Every structure is written in C-alpha cells, then in structure tokens.
Amino acid sequence: MNALSSTTVVFIDDDDDLRAAHVQGLELAGFATRAFAGGHDALKTLTPDFTGVVVTDVRMPGMDGFEVFKRIQAIDEAIPVLLMTGHGDVPMAVKALKDGAYDFLTKPFAMDTLTAALRRALEARRLTLENRQLRALYAATREDDDRLLGESSAMQHLRQTIAQIAEADVDILIAGETGVGKERVARTIHRQSDRRGKPFVHVNCAVLPDAIFAAEFFGVETGTRLDAGAPLSRKSVGKIEKAQKGTLFLDDIEGLSLPLQAKLLRVVEARELWVLGADEPRPIELRIIASSRSDLGEAVDAGTFRADLYYRLSGVTLKVPPLRNRKEDILLLFQHFLVAAASRLKRPVPSLTAHVARHLQAHDWHGNVRELEQYAERYALGLDVATVSEPGLVDADQGLPERVAAFEAALLRETLASCQGSAAEAMKRLKLPRKTFYDKVNRYKINIRDFRVK
Structure with a gap:
C-alpha cells in the first residue's frame, strides 16, 4: 500500500495563501488532498499504484510544473497531471497536453472548474488501474495454462x-x-x-x-x-x-x-x-x-x-x-475474456457497466462459457445494445429518460464500432446532423478514438 492510498489529489503550489485556499476548497468538495510547496517533496510520495491526480502550478522556483510533469511520467505516465497556468504559459501547456498531460487550467479559475476536471481525471485513473489489474489477471492465467478459471x-x-x-x-x-x-x-x-x-x-x-x-x-x-x-x-x-x-x-x-x-x-x-x-x-x-x-x-x-x-x-x-450452476465464476471469466478480446482487437478494456453486471448474473448462458466469451468480445467492440435494452435488465429506479439515454449511448457505441471509429460514416448511418452527433457523443462521454482500429 503506498503512502497516498487514501489521497485523491496531490496539490503543488509555491504560493502559501493560494495553496491553502485551494486545499480548503478541495476538501470542502470532498477530495482528500495533500499539499506541497514544491515538486521535490511531492515526487517522493508518488508510486505507480497512486490512485489519485496531481495538480501543479507551472511557474515555481527550482523545479517548474513542466519538469514535475516529466518526472511523474517517469514514475507512471498514466498518472493524470493538471497544470495551472497563467495566460503566457498556455502555448507550453498545450504542448504538455500533446506530451501526455491530462489537462490545464488558466488562472484565475473557479473552484467548480477545478473540481469538475478532477472528477474526470480521477475516473480516468480508476479505469487505468482497473484495466491494469484485468491485464495482470489475463497474463497470469496465460502463464498458468493448466488453470481452469473459477472459484466455485x-x-x-x-x-x-x-x-x-x-x-x-x-x-x-x-x-x-x-x-x-x-x-x-x-x-x-x-x-x-x-x-x-x-x-x-x-x-x-x-x-x-x-x-x-x-x-x-x-x-x-x-x-x-x-x-x-x-x-x-x-x-x-x-x-x-x-x-x-x-x-x-x-x-x-x-x-x-x-x-x-x-x-x-x-x-x-x-x-x-x-x-x-x-x-x-x-x-x-x-x-x-x-x-x-x-x-x-x-x-x-x-x-x-x-x-x-x-x-x-x-x-x-x-x-x-454448466455456467448457470456456478454463477459466482461468471464475473471472473468475463473479465478474463474481456481483457483477452481487447488485447486481440487492440482496443482499451471497457469498464463494466451496471447494466452488463446485471445481465451477466440474470442471463441463463445456455451456450455456457463459449457464449460468455463471445459476449465479452462483442462488449469489447462496444456492441452492448442488446444488454441495455433487454427487458427486465434495466434499473427499476430509472425513469424513461434515463432508459432512453442508456439505449442511445449503446447505439452510438455499436455504430462507431461497426464503422471502426469513422464519425462521418456513423453520422451517415444514424442520419444525424454533425452538431447533434457530437453533442450526443460528448454527453455520453464517448471517446471516438477508442473505436478506431490501431
């Protein structure tokens, strides 16, 4: 367990007053925060299993924010780093984005802007660590070919x-x-x-x-x-x-x-x-x-x-x-097959939605493990429309707008997957104007790049 296992934000700023004000605002917003006046001390506490986000000012004596970012990349290039910049630093911040920085905020910014960016970054970090765990599971089971998966x-x-x-x-x-x-x-x-x-x-x-x-x-x-x-x-x-x-x-x-x-x-x-x-x-x-x-x-x-x-x-x-008699094994098997499919298709491992989790447990799996493996491959491609629209699998607490939104998001993912990430082709098939298409893609936080064959 690393030193920052309960920390969600590492905040670096050499200005004592601004640092204290931001930390107070973040903690009031529910973020467990650890503050540092410089990059040297902050870097000592970061490890590849850090679960949070780093926010750093750009202009600091000794080690500036860009150098902090480079050193964090050496620890783990997937740790999200948000840069706080002045107007004159924006071109450099844009370059840092191209080099892998998660985002930058131009001073002065509202606390709501910062917290919204942090929530997105924390979700991205969660998915990264989850995918690593799944890939480790897949690698372990490939190395141990004699193992028949299941803890039932x-x-x-x-x-x-x-x-x-x-x-x-x-x-x-x-x-x-x-x-x-x-x-x-x-x-x-x-x-x-x-x-x-x-x-x-x-x-x-x-x-x-x-x-x-x-x-x-x-x-x-x-x-x-x-x-x-x-x-x-x-x-x-x-x-x-x-x-x-x-x-x-x-x-x-x-x-x-x-x-x-x-x-x-x-x-x-x-x-x-x-x-x-x-x-x-x-x-x-x-x-x-x-x-x-x-x-x-x-x-x-x-x-x-x-x-x-x-x-x-x-x-x-x-x-x-049969799989229906050992349902406690379904999630483990699905994760294994999902990582295998994503690796083979050269796609990121998608997160497990509540709809899919319910489907995994509610479905009878007459085709057993083979059917589950095929389903994992379709899910890796984003083809989950049948799951979210299947009767009896929607959240009973959801109203019609939420259910329609879930179906719409799944249909967008399915179409993008079948078009291999071509937005133009997806718009054509769905008969959507460009602005409407991108409004929906942004609303459902769909990354079109994820559907392009690499």
Missing part, C-alpha cells in the same frame, strides 16, 4: 480431481453441455500428465462422413483404393498414429456411427491400430480422452451407442458443470 466449489472440485487422475494414465470420459469447456479440461489433463511433451490430437467425431472419417482417423496405406478413387500414391498417417505416446481427444464421441464405434473399440481394448489397407495391426501407446454432450448411458439404452465401448471409456468420468 464445483470448479475447485474439478481441479482437484484432475490433479489426482492426470498422472494415473487411465482413459477418461468428460461429460457436459455444449460450450462448458470440455476440450479445455482435456488439454489440462494432458498438460498435467507425464505425456505433456507429446502430441495432443483433437478429433471431432461428428463432422465427417464415415468413409472420410475412417481414412483420416485410422490412416491409409500406400496403394489402397478408397471408394471408386485411384489408389493412394503414398501413405496417409491417421490421427490415431499422430497421437502416439500422447493424448487422443475424441470430441463429441456420440457422433460416431456404430460401425466406427466397433473399429474404435479395438483401439481402446487392445491398443492396436488397423491402418486401412494394412495386412496386420500395429501397437499404439496413447491415452484416450473422450467427451460427450449427451448422456451416453441413455444412448446405450436407445441402441445408438455400444455398451462395451461406453463401459471402456467411462471408468473415470468427469462432469463439467
């Missing part, structure tokens, strides 16, 4: 179970709804096992016709004729063989036909691979992890899935809980 009891239990079985080298069935993260679980098991340095081969069992799937899955020997085509001129290595010594992940295994299930059973039981066109099987050494989004036990009863294959695969079964 269900996720803690899942992580503990994975730690117990990862090195046991048994085959595993992962059950869960669409989008819960079954592949992520499978990759986590692989990385925590002794096979971590070997291949992880993902096979989608529900996308290809049987003949094509068999060839890609089992492989084909040179000279083998597939259907009515010409004999293959060279051997085609199948995905099972590519997974040798590693992990074979059979995603959506319920999509396999019964004939293919019969061929897979030999691989599971005997760890032998019959390549199409081969004269004899060859031994394979791998771990098999299968996933299913439907109840395989019911599929066995219905005759669409082989009982012997089911019992071979389901000796160890992991159930990944």
Whole structure:
C-alpha cells in the first residue's frame, strides 16, 4: 500500500495563501488532498499504484510544473497531471497536453472548474488501474495454462480431481453441455500428465462422413483404393498414429456411427491400430480422452451407442458443470475474456457497466462459457445494445429518460464500432446532423478514438 492510498489529489503550489485556499476548497468538495510547496517533496510520495491526480502550478522556483510533469511520467505516465497556468504559459501547456498531460487550467479559475476536471481525471485513473489489474489477471492465467478459471466449489472440485487422475494414465470420459469447456479440461489433463511433451490430437467425431472419417482417423496405406478413387500414391498417417505416446481427444464421441464405434473399440481394448489397407495391426501407446454432450448411458439404452465401448471409456468420468450452476465464476471469466478480446482487437478494456453486471448474473448462458466469451468480445467492440435494452435488465429506479439515454449511448457505441471509429460514416448511418452527433457523443462521454482500429 503506498503512502497516498487514501489521497485523491496531490496539490503543488509555491504560493502559501493560494495553496491553502485551494486545499480548503478541495476538501470542502470532498477530495482528500495533500499539499506541497514544491515538486521535490511531492515526487517522493508518488508510486505507480497512486490512485489519485496531481495538480501543479507551472511557474515555481527550482523545479517548474513542466519538469514535475516529466518526472511523474517517469514514475507512471498514466498518472493524470493538471497544470495551472497563467495566460503566457498556455502555448507550453498545450504542448504538455500533446506530451501526455491530462489537462490545464488558466488562472484565475473557479473552484467548480477545478473540481469538475478532477472528477474526470480521477475516473480516468480508476479505469487505468482497473484495466491494469484485468491485464495482470489475463497474463497470469496465460502463464498458468493448466488453470481452469473459477472459484466455485464445483470448479475447485474439478481441479482437484484432475490433479489426482492426470498422472494415473487411465482413459477418461468428460461429460457436459455444449460450450462448458470440455476440450479445455482435456488439454489440462494432458498438460498435467507425464505425456505433456507429446502430441495432443483433437478429433471431432461428428463432422465427417464415415468413409472420410475412417481414412483420416485410422490412416491409409500406400496403394489402397478408397471408394471408386485411384489408389493412394503414398501413405496417409491417421490421427490415431499422430497421437502416439500422447493424448487422443475424441470430441463429441456420440457422433460416431456404430460401425466406427466397433473399429474404435479395438483401439481402446487392445491398443492396436488397423491402418486401412494394412495386412496386420500395429501397437499404439496413447491415452484416450473422450467427451460427450449427451448422456451416453441413455444412448446405450436407445441402441445408438455400444455398451462395451461406453463401459471402456467411462471408468473415470468427469462432469463439467454448466455456467448457470456456478454463477459466482461468471464475473471472473468475463473479465478474463474481456481483457483477452481487447488485447486481440487492440482496443482499451471497457469498464463494466451496471447494466452488463446485471445481465451477466440474470442471463441463463445456455451456450455456457463459449457464449460468455463471445459476449465479452462483442462488449469489447462496444456492441452492448442488446444488454441495455433487454427487458427486465434495466434499473427499476430509472425513469424513461434515463432508459432512453442508456439505449442511445449503446447505439452510438455499436455504430462507431461497426464503422471502426469513422464519425462521418456513423453520422451517415444514424442520419444525424454533425452538431447533434457530437453533442450526443460528448454527453455520453464517448471517446471516438477508442473505436478506431490501431
């Protein structure tokens, strides 16, 4: 915790009377303020985690305000610095703005002008620090790829179970709804096992016709004729063989036909691979992890899935809980996905609005983690109109003007995002005159630059 953790304003001015008057006015306005007669002492108290704003006079003996600003930039260039200038210093203040100063006030100025500027600067600082925390969270989770995000009891239990079985080298069935993260679980098991340095081969069992799937899955020997085509001129290595010594992940295994299930059973039981066109099987050494989004036990009863294959695969079964059953994890996951999306799209991380927070908890997330990730990407682009206008998600205390304003602001952001920050194109699509457009942009504090692709 830094020395100024409870301070919102550092005020620097060598004039004792003016300094005392401004500090008194700021404290009456609710700002926790610490005053200094010069820059040297003030700089000693600033650190990169300072949560407030620096206000400094420009003309001071020894170290002037511009030098103070430069040294603050060396500590943390995102600390907002407001310069108090005389009329003769305005050109230099404008240059300082281009160099990163937050704002400047020309003397004499009203206390209301100063407090309004401080509130804007403090909000900017809050967002900066919040975004850093989110980026740190994202970096930490990227460095620790084995971590399955979530602090709910269900996720803690899942992580503990994975730690117990990862090195046991048994085959595993992962059950869960669409989008819960079954592949992520499978990759986590692989990385925590002794096979971590070997291949992880993902096979989608529900996308290809049987003949094509068999060839890609089992492989084909040179000279083998597939259907009515010409004999293959060279051997085609199948995905099972590519997974040798590693992990074979059979995603959506319920999509396999019964004939293919019969061929897979030999691989599971005997760890032998019959390549199409081969004269004899060859031994394979791998771990098999299968996933299913439907109840395989019911599929066995219905005759669409082989009982012997089911019992071979389901000796160890992991159930990944749907997102609606672990709502306490939603905010953490959303923040992680939001920072990832903003980093990928090269956009600033938007702050979490009250509307979105309510949406995150109220929505059922039938698409689970995958749907949440897609929503975070749309939100990073400013496409949050559906959220603020969705019935039941508006603040019950808001009147019609507030609700209309929320919708209007969201529509402006959506249009700017789709236009990649082109104000001219946004005005055209929204059919707004230039003055009306910019009045609304300023009213809702929308920064058009945020929507431009960098």
